[in-house]
Amino acid sequence: MYQYTNFDRQFIAARNTQFRQQVARRIDGSLTEEEFRPLRLMNGVYLQLHAYMLRVAIPYGTLSSAQMRQLAIIADKWDKGYGHFTTRQNIQFNWPRLIDVPDILDALAEVDLHAIQTSGNTIRNITSDHFAGATSDEVEDPRIISEIIRQWSTDHPEFQFLPRKFKIAVTGCATDRAVIKAHDIGLQATRRDGVIGYQVFVGGGLGRTPVIGKLLCDFLPKQDLLPYLESILSVYNTSGRRDNKYKARIKILVNALGIDNFRDQVEARFSSIRKTFASPDGSFIDNITSQFSPPDFTDRSVSPFEESYQTNPMFKQWVDRNTAQHKHEDYRIVTVSLKEPGQTPGDATSEQMQVLADLAESFSFDELRISHEQNIVLPHVHKADLPLLYNTLKKHRLATANIGLISDIIACPGMDYCSLATARSIPVAKEISTHFDENNMEQDTGEVKIKVSGCINACGHHHVAHIGVLGLNRAGVENYQITLGGDATENTAIGDRAGPGFSQSEVVPAIERILGTYHKLRHDAEESFINTYKRVGITPFKSALYPAAKQSR
Amino acid sequence: MSIIVTDNGFSIDDREGSTCSPEALPPSSESQTVCLQSEDDPSVLADSLDRLTLIKVNFSSFSDGRGFTIARQLRSMGYKGRLRATGYIISDQYTMIRRSGFCEVEISNELAERQPQHQWMFRADWQQNDYQRRLGRINFNY
Ligand code: HEM
Ligand code: SF4
Secondary structure, eight states, X not given: OOOOOHHHHHHHHHHHHHHHHHHHHHHTXXXXXXXXXXXXXXXXXXXXXXXXXXXXXXXXXXXXXXXXXXXXXHHHHHSSSEEEEOTTSEEEESOOOGGGHHHHHHHHHTTTOOOTTSSSSSBOOOEEOTTTTTOTTOSSOHHHHHHHHHHHHTTOTTSSSOSSOBOEEEESSSSOSSOGGGSSEEEEEEEETTEEEEEEEESOBOTTSOXXXXXXXXXXXXXXXXXXXXXXXXXXXXXXXXXXXXXXXXXXXXXXXXXXXXXXXHHHHHHHHGGGBOOOOHHHHHHHHHTTSOOOOXXXXXXXXXXXXXXXXXXXXXXXXXXXXXXXXXXXXXXXXXXXXXXXXXXXXXXXXXXXXXXXXXXXXXXXXXXXTSOEEEEEEEXXXXXXXXXXXXXXXXXXXXXXXXXXXXXXXXXXXXXXXXSOOHXXXXXXXXXXXXXXXXXXXXXXXXXXXXXXXXXXXXXXXXXXXXXXXXXXXXXXXXXXXXXXXXXXXXXXXXXXXXXXXXXHHHHHHXXXXXXXXXXXXXXXXXHHHHHHOSHHHHHHHOHHHHHHO | OOEEEETTEEEEOSOOSOOBOGGGOOSSOSOEEEEEOTTOOGGGGTTTGGXXXXXXXXXXXXTOTHHHHHHHHHHHTTOOSEEEEEESOOGGGHHHHHHTXXXXXXXXXXXXXXXXXXXXXXXXXXXXSOHHHHTTBOOOOO
16 A cells, blocks of 8 residues: 655645635635635535535545544544445545534544545546456556556646546556546556556546547557646646536547547647656656555465355355455455445445454455445455454444345435435435345346436446436426446446436336346346346337336337 | 735736737737737747747636646746736635746735735745656746
8 A cells, every 4th residue: 555655744734734724714704705615625625415525535445444443533523423435436424514624634634544636626536446456357556556646636736727527547457447438537557568558548427428438549658647647637728618517527628629639639738748747756656666566465274264155155145246356366355335225325334434444454454445336345355364254244234245236236425415416316225225135136136237326417327337327306306217238347338218217116116127127038147137238228128117108109 | 006926925016018919919029028818829929939028827717727737838838938827816826826837926906905915925835745746747937
């Protein structure tokens, strides 16, 4: 993990002092409300429906045990004893008071955390693969360049007042767990002739205009990374639209210019910007790189694992569902589900955070990850430790074996918290997960990704869900539109709209009909929902969803 | 009368007088002052940089950040003269202004009253805590 230097600490301390002063200057009138707004946003402070919300960055999703413990303490001291992990690898506290925020920021700084650029028209928290450094198929640990980009984008003098927010995601391998093509910039490490470089995608995004990122550069040499990123941002900052915030994202600019024209502009600017970068001190980069070197894996017998695996079917089910292959054969990557059926997806209580911090310290080299799927990952667990880990998780209601299944739902906060919401999303997610858990359909259905957003801004990623649920408001009544066939992996696809929306009480029956159709049409249990959908298309699902419409024709 | 903010604090504008838009710049004459708007492309000044002694870049709103990139472009084109941010800029942006290559900010009396000198001086330590410089991004400070 990256260890903060004195430089990083001094930076955060200075920034917190500035923000404390900005809050005071808002109160004494030196700053107008309009002036204060972007300043509070670039420090992570939102105004929600009922209260302020503080969004804390978890850079590229990596946390230490000490950091997780501090989040638990903050949840207890300044919030209502819980936090909400988001699809953007952040944690949100929903109930702080504005005047307490400077103290919370100081508490975060004690463990090298901050809320900088988690909001506002800035380059946001860099997101990455939650299996980084643990998965076997990696060209490079994506956290190395994520950290470099974090540093480059932090307080970048040109890019604090962009036309709109800007999101960058990084993956270190061809398997994409970071949805890079749904980001303003997506980077994928690749190797050419033995040299590591990056594929660069630009102009992806969700929201009201979902677009899949386009290939901007097939192989960007490592040493050109920052000047090239700066060139993209430079073009965007001067040419992105500022007259209409719904048309201000870079995807609109890229579509208006065409990718080739956009690339020409970036390259023209790159030819001069590259000269404004001295090659950074090599030891500086080497130092960042070495901080992500693998932990000291130990050689121990895995027999305690084998024994439990043979004799305890619950444990076996959990291992098969919630753990993934690690690059070291004696280790597993463990995903802890924050999706117990009936719970708010992504919420964790302070007690659960403490438990997870302890478990990471004992069993995962002090490291945790937050996934964009709103779960928590223990990246390096020795198989021999899995039985004890499982038992402890179970005691704290953290052993739900549902990763990738129906109840592993992504949901945005929706009407329960968000001032932009047109419908509730958390209750819908809860209803779906409770229903399919009770009728035992889940294990047999296998992998299916359901994602719920409470308005067209699509914070719940519904566009890239196998089954997407979008909450709208039709004449004062909540109405849920369903999309099918989206895909958040390297085969990124935007889902197709199934047809007219459903009332809240009709959502679960509608999903039941979709899944029933899948069960009827799949070749066998090996053929997943998404593969069946890709083979048969939307038509049979539509007929199942709207039988009355078919009859009347 | 406007107030000029530099690292040394407030002062009175010593360069009051007419400025022109880049299109209106007379072909080769004595030293000149031009004012760029946010939508202007600074490359139109490429051939005139040597004879310009002051370039102003106007911010129509503090929340429109185009001027920062324009300043950076002028510096990377080789402009070494005086570069001033004008229009609506707040003291919280002083660090960004300086790191983007501006020498100074011109503010209204009204803003100078609401955000007095000490609030700007609080950000005059802009050479500190600079992530980009550590990564090799060169600052042009003239
Ligand atoms: C105060 C609550 C929130 C507000 C006001 C808000 C606002 C927005 C808006 C306006 C957009 C559309 C941007 C555009 O299309 O240009 C958006 C997109 C998005 N937000 Fe949120 N959001 C909130 C909470 C969240 C949460 C909790 C998450 C994570 C679970 C999240 C993740 C995302 C993602 C992934 C997108 C789509 C990606 C993209 O930017 O294109 N947001 N949000
Ligand atoms: S999708 Fe809409 S309702 Fe949900 S968090 Fe985003 S803005 Fe709020």
